[in-house]
Amino acid sequence: MMLTGMRIALVGPQAPPAGGMANQTAQLAALLRAEGARVELLAVNTPLLPPWLARVRYLRAALRLPVFLWRLWRASRTVDLFHVMANSGWSWHLQGAPALWIASLCGKPVLLNYRGGEAAAFFARHRRLVDASLRRAGAIAVPSRFLQEIFEQCGHAAHIVPNVIDLHRFTPANGERDNQGPVILVARHLQALYDNASAVRAFAIVREAFPAARLVLAGDGPERAALESLANSLNVAEAVLFAGHVANHAMPALYQASTIVLNPSLADNMPISVLEALACGVPVVSTNVGGVPALLQHGVTGLLVSPGDAPAMAQAMLALLREPQQARRLAANGLAHAARFDWQHVGPQLAVLYRRILAAPRPSGYARLVAHWLFPLHEKLKRHDSVRLLRRMERSQWWSAGQLERWRLARLRRLLRHAGAHVPYYGALFQRLGFDPRQVHDLADLARLPLLRKRDISTAREAFKSDRAVGLRPFSTGGSSGEPLLFFLGRRRISHDIAAKWRATRWWGVDIGEREVVLWGSPIELHAQDRLRRLRDWLLRSTLLPAFAMSPGKVDGFIKRLLELRPRMLFGYPSALCRIASQAGAQGVPLDGLGVKVAFVTSERLYDEQRAQIASAFGCPVANGYGGRDAGFIAHECPHGGMHITAEDIIVEIVDAAGQPLPAGSLGEIVVTHLATRDYPFIRYATGDIGALGTAPCACGRGLPLLQKIEGRSTDFLTATDGTVMHGLALVYILRELPQVRSFKIVQESLLRTRVLLVCLPALDAPTRAVIVAGFQARLGAQVAVDIDEVDEIAAEASGKYRYVISKIT
Template sequence: MSDLYGRFVSSVLFPLQERLKHHDTVRIRRDMEDSQWWPRARIEALQLTRLKAFLGDVGRHVPYYRDLFAQNRFDPEALRSVQDLQVLPFLTKKVIRDNSDALRSDKAVGLARFNTGGSSGEPLIFFIGTERVTHDVAAKWRATRWWDVDIGDPEVVIWGSPIELGTQDKIRLIRDALMRTRLLPAFEMSDAKVEGFIDTIRQMRPAMLFGYPSAISHIAAYAEGKGIRLDDLGVKVVFVTSERLYDHQRELISRLFACPVANGYGGRDAGFIAHQCPAGSMHITAEDIVVEIIDSEGRVLPPGQSGEIVVTHLATRDYPFIRYRTGDVGVLGEQACSCGRGLPILSEIQGRSTDFVIAADGTVMHGLALIYVLRDIPGVASFKIVQESLGLTTVYVVPGPAFRPDDPGRIVSGLQRRLGESVVIDVKQVDVLPAEASGKFRYVVSRVAASVPAGR
């Protein structure tokens, strides 16, 4: 249970903030807390009702889909099941890039521009409206409350996105202080930085941590190596997201902080897709999101089979994500969860991993510190960064139509600012990115970090 101030934030202060933003977050969260216990068939009926209304609105107001529906003689009112969605083609990053304006609803106002690429290595510009933000916040809020913590409980966020880190103005700092949230930048993980993070965590004694599993496990490993206790702080849960959570990371974090680790899966593009409940299952936010698993030929696979995760987000009518190919690999669960929730389960998630890299002076940094350099260059269609040694990093770049002659120089200077001016940055322009021996793609690979003992 939250303390008195935490309950005030959760029941008064945060709802007031959301109302001022014209977000209907409280009602949506309450509806979700009701519908999560519905039988699967009732949840699927809700999905179908929402899907028909969503597609009907999109077909009337979004130029790209108005034309697409006409070409395919697709009538949303004729849908008899969620599976009928399969007649529509997939939405890919290329389709979004090629139809950026046509994907915007003619009713949309106040859209926020996002530039993402993250671990997929493929930069993408898209837009998010108020409805999408509201529903994602409500879904995250619901999942947070599964773990006996709530908005307003002390929280430390270990994150690396410049969207968050660039908004640390006075208003944001005041808001975070009122909400009892502290944001720590995860880009640089030098010993001095990690010691500072540990000091902050110990001083704040948060009820929960939130961030990258690689960053939080790095902090835990450092603390263990230095004999610093983290199990006496009263942390109730560690929420991790944005990367694949490995078993050794879960074990280390759980042991050092003496609490469970709750995995989350989603992204700025695809939305808040799934979150782990205390019984261990990754529940899909089925009220808002339809998940399909497809094979290499684009055929939909049944539960229990591994394939690419495809997402339709029903709260994106301002800038629709319909059958969006995430590039991640996963498996839909076949069994219901013992927790009693009727929400479907994503039983396995693969393909999300970001390495650390090490600068020439020994500074350990999150791999996203390099990813952001590449993804902010419009001419780069996709990329892969391989840190061969402390003195050499190879960057494989697939040039896009907007690639400029000075872009390789921008890549070199950007990476040298992070890794060190003495580091050789070898930019190789290729038609296809090289894969790992396993066949899977990793977009930041550090052969240096891989040889550094945990806690270094």
């Protein structure tokens, strides 16, 4: 499980009293230590108080809290992570929440292991207060689907990590039980929540049919006197044994001596006593509350009854006593079911969560200042909502497929209703098609709409604006598709894309504020570097290097800057990073000791040989990203290799030549619907790229669907007469700024001749031709001949694919 040497602060209750959570905490500590972890057990119920003071309930809690907080703070200096066992009520406010806050303030990752069966009611009463603390957790683990659904309803992702049963100790009895009469065991504390009173009443009914029957109540608590009185009033006192607290090591013998285990609880999650009974081969009767129905299948692994219904409890127990064959069948099924809760099954699930929270960004003090204060302030000043969206996305990435699907469907409906009512283009389209957004019941209903092509936007650009648009700004695509596009984005869409990219960055253990070098070439970014933007980049520790002009001398300068800056992350075109890697390797300049944690690449197709070259040269993993200004931040690679779609914001379809959706695994055109584009909607937007959806989930555990393949377009490098090698987009950007250019193809025939094929509407005039020639010559060389041919159509290559920039120079 790779836990050797891991330092864990395990926060939870310790016996006495020997409750289910205390037993789980002690057992977990022993199991983790057996795996090689160094565990510091921090008891939330420290026994440092005098016995007389420890009996005063609220005073006891108030006096224990300062000691508990001090121990948490001291442990934070020596451990790698905190594992916090938590429950509802005052236990949460005085133990669980303080542990989360102390660990967070000390920069330590936290796994919150929540076990409260009353979670739904507790969250309803204290939602905001609980939410503020839950956001401190690196991950949330719960033992049942029941609790997972409660967290999902509150907007938090929780992972199921079942309770652990020691199957070496909890085993079926050897030989036959004694024949002195049936023994019914209730192993719950004597508290009102566990409704031992109903158990006593049910037992009284059972004893009428089986006079030799006995009831054992293994536990203690404030209800004991009332229960003794009830047993007396029902004339069963002599058959009811109040065993008091029973040490965990003595519990197997108690189960093995029992005929039936009864769980009469009024609220529950995944009761340990039920699991232990199953492991000991004892049939179980339980109330069907909380997470119990997810643990026990009625009639298969146990019998379930309504809470507080003593006659129903009695009838279920009598059925088992009168039909031994049914009791044996339930016991056998329960024994097989209990095998799922062995450490060999549960331990690896826990180890995955430990590794995940340890891999989360742990930036330096300055980087934390940037990520938590400076960049959020920057976003607030720009009226972006990216910080709140990031927090939500970091929870939603772990949602189940069902929850994610419901979320996307609700957002899709809102987008379509808004587009039909407030966007002229879609209002007319929906009316023409007879399309009613209110009749969208499934994501597949999107296929009733036609694909949106770039030419559709170009011919009706203003009609895509919502009459309720907020903060629209003009943008344009890079034009590497041959069809440059001018369009608009609102602040809402920009905020979502920033949050999605920010989240993907954090997947790799780096955050905004870490030292970054960006190898980019868009004139938009390069020309926009005014004094204010340079100050912003200096504060964020982001350095922009122009990837267009990459002559040997320029690349030498880039290598020198990298050696000076020692960035934690790189971002840029894969071809540009490969160019630097090649030249550094040829000169014998090592780059793998810079401390780069990850190289993010985008805008071009990433080839396997490029990935290997970049990873080897910089000594870091390579993370591929896919998207664009028009389509949005579509997908990004996680450390497990999955290309995760930003599914909270983007619906990806793979369609055939007729625009009809294809099943996962099939290759076709990538079509996206961006759910945050109500200001300027992109609905079923055809990217022109080829890809396939994934057919299996990623090993990282995220619920975000995958792109299995991306056969995107690639752009060649061009060579200037002085030997400068530049990215093909250097010339693309000259053409894409011209509104009459519909598509293009650039062919560098030789160092002294470049041919440009253009489809224009209207035709080019002489001044525009001169602008193109001057721009090309400024980059390629003044003596280069630039031939411009206007054509009606640009044909595809023999393979069927398009190449928009081709250099015939080796």
